[in-house]
Amino acid sequence: MHSGPMKDSDGDFKPGCDEKHTCRKCKVKAATCELWESSCGGYEDYRYTCGACGHVWWVDGIDS
DSSP states (O other), X not given: OOSSOOOGGGEEEEEOOSSOXXXXXXXXXXXXXXEEEETTSSOEEEEEEETTTOOEXXXXXXXX
């Protein structure tokens, strides 16, 4: 688990999912996800971005 918020620049983004996901805000199936890996290699999280409304949310990876 993170000891505090980490910046996007503290890691790298990679493609995370091949399928579209339902947005938590607008409920349209238009969200994509990216896998974020910390530079230290200790954390993996997923960033979801909705192509319809622009809403962004994060889901903690297995390390949490």
